[in-house]
Amino acid sequence: xxxxxxxxxxxxxxxxxxxxxxxxxxxxxxxxxxxxxxxxxxxxxxxxxxxxxxxxxxxxxxxxxxxxxxxxxxxxxxxxxxxxxxxxxxxxxxxxxxxxxxxxxxxxxxxxxxxxxxxxxxxxxxxxxxxxxxxxxxxxxxxxxxxxxxxxxxxxxxxxxxxxxxxxxxxxxxxxxxxxxxxxxxxxxxxxxxxxxxxxxxxxxxxxxxxxxxxxxxxxxxxxxxxxxxxxxxxxxxxxxxxxxxxxxxxxxxxxxxxxxxxxxxxxxxxxxxxx
Amino acid sequence: xxxxxxxxxxxxxxxxxxxxxxxxxxxxxxxxxxxxxxxxxxxxxxxxxxxxxxxxxxxxxxxxxxxxxxxxxxxxxxxxxxxxxxxxxxxxxxxxxxxxxxxxxxxxxxxxxxxxxxxxxxxxxxxxxxxxxxxxxxxxxxxxxxxxxxxxxxxxxxxxxxxxxxxxxxxxxxxxxxxxxxxxxxxxxxxxxxxxxxxxxxxxxxxxxxxxxxxxxxxxxxxxxxxxxxxxxxxxxxxxxxxxxx
Amino acid sequence: xxxxxxxxxxxxxxxxxxxxxxxxxxxxxxxxxxxxxxxxxxxxxxxxxxxxxxxxxxxxxxxxxxxxxxxxxxxxxxxxxxxxxxxxxxxxxxxxxxxxxxxxxxxxxxxxxxxxxxxxxxxxxxxxxxxxxxxxxxxxxxxxxxxxxxxxxxxxxxxxxxxxxxxxxxxxxxxxxxxxxxxxxxxxxxxxxxxxxxxxxxxxxxxxxxxxxxxxxxxxxxxxxxxxxxxxxxxxxxxxxxxxxxxxxxxxxxxxxxxxxxxxxxxxxx
Numbered sequence: 001x002x003x004x005x006x007x008x009x010x011x012x013x014x015x016x017x018x019x020x021x022x023x024x025x026x027x028x029x030x031x032x033x034x035x036x037x038x039x040x041x042x043x044x045x046x047x048x049x050x051x052x053x054x055x056x057x058x059x060x061x062x063x064x065x066x067x068x069x070x071x072x073x074x075x076x077x078x079x080x081x082x083x084x085x086x087x088x089x090x091x092x093x094x095x096x097x098x099x100x101x102x103x104x105x106x107x108x109x110x111x112x113x114x115x116x117x118x119x120x121x122x123x124x125x126x127x128x129x130x131x132x133x134x135x136x137x138x139x140x141x142x143x144x145x146x147x148x149x150x151x152x153x154x155x156x157x158x159x160x161x162x163x164x165x166x167x168x169x170x171x172x173x174x175x176x177x178x179x180x181x182x183x184x185x186x187x188x189x190x191x192x193x194x195x196x197x198x199x200x201x202x203x204x205x206x207x208x209x210x211x212x213x214x215x216x217x218x219x220x221x222x223x224x225x226x227x228x229x230x231x232x233x234x235x236x237x238x239x240x241x242x243x244x245x246x247x248x249x250x251x252x253x254x255x256x257x258x259x260x261x262x263x264x265x266x267x268x269x270x271x272x273x274x275x276x
Numbered sequence: 277x278x279x280x281x282x283x284x285x286x287x288x289x290x291x292x293x294x295x296x297x298x299x300x301x302x303x304x305x306x307x308x309x310x311x312x313x314x315x316x317x318x319x320x321x322x323x324x325x326x327x328x329x330x331x332x333x334x335x336x337x338x339x340x341x342x343x344x345x346x347x348x349x350x351x352x353x354x355x356x357x358x359x360x361x362x363x364x365x366x367x368x369x370x371x372x373x374x375x376x377x378x379x380x381x382x383x384x385x386x387x388x389x390x391x392x393x394x395x396x397x398x399x400x401x402x403x404x405x406x407x408x409x410x411x412x413x414x415x416x417x418x419x420x421x422x423x424x425x426x427x428x429x430x431x432x433x434x435x436x437x438x439x440x441x442x443x444x445x446x447x448x449x450x451x452x453x454x455x456x457x458x459x460x461x462x463x464x465x466x467x468x469x470x471x472x473x474x475x476x477x478x479x480x481x482x483x484x485x486x487x488x489x490x491x492x493x494x495x496x497x498x499x500x501x502x503x504x505x506x507x508x509x510x511x512x513x514x515x516x517x518x519x520x521x522x
Numbered sequence: 523x524x525x526x527x528x529x530x531x532x533x534x535x536x537x538x539x540x541x542x543x544x545x546x547x548x549x550x551x552x553x554x555x556x557x558x559x560x561x562x563x564x565x566x567x568x569x570x571x572x573x574x575x576x577x578x579x580x581x582x583x584x585x586x587x588x589x590x591x592x593x594x595x596x597x598x599x600x601x602x603x604x605x606x607x608x609x610x611x612x613x614x615x616x617x618x619x620x621x622x623x624x625x626x627x628x629x630x631x632x633x634x635x636x637x638x639x640x641x642x643x644x645x646x647x648x649x650x651x652x653x654x655x656x657x658x659x660x661x662x663x664x665x666x667x668x669x670x671x672x673x674x675x676x677x678x679x680x681x682x683x684x685x686x687x688x689x690x691x692x693x694x695x696x697x698x699x700x701x702x703x704x705x706x707x708x709x710x711x712x713x714x715x716x717x718x719x720x721x722x723x724x725x726x727x728x729x730x731x732x733x734x735x736x737x738x739x740x741x742x743x744x745x746x747x748x749x750x751x752x753x754x755x756x757x758x759x760x761x762x763x764x765x766x767x768x769x770x771x772x773x774x775x776x777x778x779x780x781x782x783x784x785x786x787x788x789x790x791x792x
Contacts, residue, residue: 010602012590013635014668014707047324047404050357060310064403066357089365092351092399093328095311100351100399143356143365145401147326148309313578332578332606343648385533387549387558391580392647394606422533425577425674427547427558430534467534468551504532511560511575512530515732 002105004241008097011217019203019218028208028215035255037210040263042159042270044167052168052189056160059212060150065142065160067168071131071180072139082129082138086115088157094149095213113237114144114158117195117226121234124165125190131175138173140165140189151212154224154237158197159267165189166271194271195234196264198256199224202244207252209259216240223249225256229264233257279457284441290452292321297446297491299435299498304416304506306423314424316506318416321449322406327416329424331396346391350379352413354402374410375400381414381434381463381473387427396426407450408436411499414463414473419503423510431503432472434463435495437488439480444487446495458484462492466500526565530731531557531572543569561674562731575731579605579673579703581642581651588663588701589653591636596623599632601640601653603703604670609651611640616655637663637707639699663699666709667716671727673704678730679723686726686736693743694719718743 019029026033038059047053052067075083088111092100103111118124129138142164144157169186201211201219208215216222220242226235233253238244244252284290294300300321309315312328335341352375356363378400386396398421400413411434418432438448439458453459458478464471471493480488524538531537536554544550547559548570557563561574581587581603589601589609601609614621616631632638639660640653655661671679679700680687691698696710696719708719722739729735740747 010590010592010635012637012668013633014637014663014666016635017665018667047357049322049360049404049406053357062309064355066355066403068357068362070362087356087365089355091326091328091353091401092397093309093312093315093326093401096330096333100353141356141362143362145355145403147328147401148311150310314576332580334607391606422560423576425559425574428533429549429551429556429558431532465534467536467556507532507560508530512731515530517528517530 007217009213009217011214015214016218019214023204023206030212034206035209035259037155037259038212040159042163044163044270050164050168051170052164052166054160054163054167056156056163058152058156058159058210060148061146061152061156062148063144063146063153063156063160065144065157065164067164068141068143069168069170070139070141071136071173074130074134074137078126079134080130081126082124082140084115084119084124084126084140084142086118086142086144086161087111088114088144088146088153090146090149090153094146098149109237109239110153110157111144113154113224113235114161114197116235116237117158117197118142118161118165121195121226121228121232122192123162123195123228125192128190131173131180132178136175136180138170140170149213151214151216152199152210154199155197155210158195158226162194162196162267163270166191166194166267193228193230194264194267195226195228196260196267197224197226197235198259198263200252200255201240202242202248207248207255209255223252225253225260227257227260231257279441279455281455282441283452283456284443284445290440290445290449292449292451294447296443297494299447299495300449302415302499302502304419304502306419306506306510312420312424314420314422314426316416316419316423318412318419320408320412320415321447322404323402323409323412324404325409325412325416326401326403327413327420328399328401329396329417329420329426330399331424331426332391332394333397335393335395341393341395344389344392346386346388346394346396348379348383348386348388348396348398350375350382350398350400350417352378352400352402352410354405354409358402358405374413377473377475378410378414378417382417382421382432384470384472385418385428385430385432385465386421387429390427396421396424405450407448407453408461410434410473411436411461411463415499415503419506422507430465430468430470431500432463433466433496433500433503434461434473435492435499436461437492437495439478439484439488444484444491446491458488460488460492462489462496464493464496466497524565525567526563526570529563530561531563532560533558535563537563537570537572538565545569546571547574548572573677574674576672577674579603581605581607581609581645582702583642583645585642585702586639586660586700587642587653587703588637588639588668588699588705588707589703591632591634591638593634594628594632597621599628601638603651603653603701604673604705605651605703607650609640609642609653611638611653611655615653632662637668637705639663639701639707659699663707666697666699666707667720669706669708669720669723671704671706671723673702675727675730676700676702676704678735679706679726681736686739689736689740689745690719690722690743693745694722698723 041057050066172185200207222239303319314329414434440456463473559574561572589603593600643654645651694715
């Protein structure tokens with residue numbers, strides 16, 4: 001059961017006044033314009049024992065994603081495809097308000113939305129990852145650990161997952177005598193497309209790209225849109241307990257497509273550099 | 277456990293090329309988690325661990341607070357991608373035991389009587405594990421606690437020693453841990469010269485036990501130098517001290 | 523007796539040996555005086571102390587703090603003072619002794635998110651700090667930019683007899699209200715002045731442990747270097763004397779002196 005809750009973080013009224021003042025000048029508290037995202041830094045292969053990994057810093061939000069590839073049973077109804085499982089955990093180091101324990105509704109929503117963006121875009125060609133259809137397939141786990149939060153976990157986590165997958169090395173498994181054998185060789189993952197997630201917060205009448213924690217506390221609504229290399233939307237999620245007008249949704253969708261494409265170029269070039 | 281194969285070659289080199297009393301490379305960065313009161317990232321060989329400390333702070337639920345001293349809460353947790361096979365995110369019995377022994381290794385160093393009714397929370401997140409992760413965790417946690425400005429009697433430094441091919445070696449790695457003859461993690465307060473963590477897993481006779489303990493403690497002292505340097509670097513950088521008198 | 527001006531220490535380090543009195547953040551172990559914190563150790567005639575460079579704010583009676591209203595019960599507001607405990611401001615403090623929750627609406631005076639400047643009137647080992655806003659210059663702060671620095675850097679920001687903070691205020695035409703807990707409000711008419719003041723504050727926070735900081739701050743603010751009057755010609759990390767009429771600066775000066783009556787400053791268990 002989901003219940004409305006008061007925010008644990010309280011933004012000071014002085015900060016809200018300052019925010020209003022900045023907005024009237026087309027700026028945000030940290031000096032950014034509405035369509036500007038924070039500095040993004042990416043390091044890949046940070047967990048050499050994993051098959052792939054990425055450490056993403058989006059402003060002060062920090063996420064580490066790790067890919068582990070094993071074998072297992074396929075999902076029901078998807079006998080010919082490899083299995084992909086995306087999970088996320090907000091570590092208790094991330095903020096004073098996080099307590100250790102099973103994931104809450106926000107974290108579960110985060111993991112599912114990120115998973116959706118990857119799965120629906122078919123970033124990984126899962127049909128190439130079946131060993132014995134119906135019996136044994138590749139199982140790809142992508143686990144995300146959020147180390148520090150300062151807003152926009154959706155985008156930061158999504159970028160970490162995409163980069164960890166793009167730069168991973170999958171083991172090459174074979175079937176010998178009905179058993180799975182690790183040949184010891186490695187292969188590039190079968191990648192179809194590169195999904196990019198873009199998130200906005202609506203504050204008053206304005207849409208702010210890549211919100212910080214303070215902006216998320218003050219926002220009326222949030223929208224996350226994921227686009228793929230083919231110019232399609234593959235996942236969308238409206239969040240928080242306010243509304244969005246039709247114009248705002250269309251405006252956000254428009255910007256998400258352009259900004260998504262810009263960021264995609266950067267992500268792909270990082271992915272290529274790591275392979276070289 | 278009795279060893280199955282040889283782990284040290286004729287040249288005296290171990291599985292990762294080290295000699296018997298060589299320590300793995302250690303790197304510590306202080307203050308890496310912005311929201312935490314204190315934090316550290318340690319790379320100890322292939323172990324990669326992030327520690328965040330919050331405290332002293334209010335205890336929730338209130339009934340857990342103690343009226344005359346601070347409580348210490350400690351969580352050792354491995355991320356699913358930290359081990360060779362993917363680990364289930366739910367806490368394992370091993371993590372529960374390690375959380376306890378780590379807490380008991382840090383408590384003697386903290387002046388908990390200075391903060392009644394509060395809590396100090398230490399979160400040790402293992403991003404990659406490779407033998408000796410509890411020692412690496414304790415080492416980083418001490419640095420994070422000092423970074424958080426908590427009153428401490430001393431730093432806690434930790435290092436393991438073990439028996440491999442019937443030889444006592446310093447700082448055993450993952451393979452040596454799994455296949456070797458004994459593993460002895462130790463945590464030590466280097467100025468007070470007090471042991472705060474001691475475990476043994478394996479078989480050691482009396483002489484081997486003494487030698488192993490000594491070796492581990494010498495490892496702790498070397499780890500301490502690195503902890504000290506990392507804190508000095510963060511807080512004082514290259515700033516010169518004024519010498520006595522002026 | 524050996525005098526030490528400035529020794530960089532971490533917890534467990536020996537500051538000095540022998541018959542020296544342990545003061546702020548120092549404790550005795552056998553024949554040695556040991557540091558309990560990361561900071562700058564000083565040994566003088568009165569004893570050995572360590573000026574800490576990190577640590578959460580621990581409340582002290584009579585400290586001036588800046589807090590944020592989080593919530594309220596029927597009789598008091600819950601105030602976040604960025605410390606290890608929540609503070610409370612009794613409704614009677616603003617409404618008077620005949621305050622009645624049925625008749626008086628607390629939200630009319632202070633609502634969630636408001637920032638106040640208050641003095642800690644009571645605090646001890648057994649309960650949360652109680653605040654009062656009844657003195658001069660205390661109460662709700664309606665305007666200004668809010669920022670936060672480590673509480674350990676506040677004495678350095680105030681400076682000898684308030685000199686550092688007054689230098690910044692006059693050079694930028696701002697009024698800077700400092701809480702002992704590290705929260706600061708900068709107000710003024712001139713946006714550029716406010717920005718410059720904030721930069722100066724952050725510079726002090728980052729370089730509090732260095733020497734010649736005053737000079738570099740003056741450079742940043744474009745203030746000409748005057749000849750410093752007073753007993754010393756070097757940068758002190760801790761100020762010596764107290765003589766300020768302003769409420770926040772006064773309390774902060776006393777605090778930083780390490781009020782010798784309580785040898786273990788920084789904890790409230792004594």
